[in-house]
Amino acid sequence: MRRRYNPYALPPWLRYCRGVTVQIIIPLTIFQGVRTIFLPTTFDVILLAILILLSVSFRLEWL
Structure with missing residues (x-):
């Protein structure tokens, strides 16, 4: 059976690093999205995908 995730056990x-990351990830994702629209490179698209996955995982509390 899988243990439940408890952020207070960290x-x-x-916990401080996680809190800072949660606050910074959304503006960084938006900036990267705008940058990818104007200058699309392979690296930018991959970085945007990673940032979106991180944003969703923090929002849904998977991490």
Whole structure:
């Protein structure tokens, strides 16, 4: 059986890093999306996909 994820079981420094990441990931994803629209390269598209996956996973509390 899978254990439930509890963010309070993490060390304080890791909870702090996670909180900062959650606050920064959405504006960074929006900026990368605008940048990808104007200058689409393979790296930009892959980075945008990774950022979107991270945003969704933080929003749904998978990470």
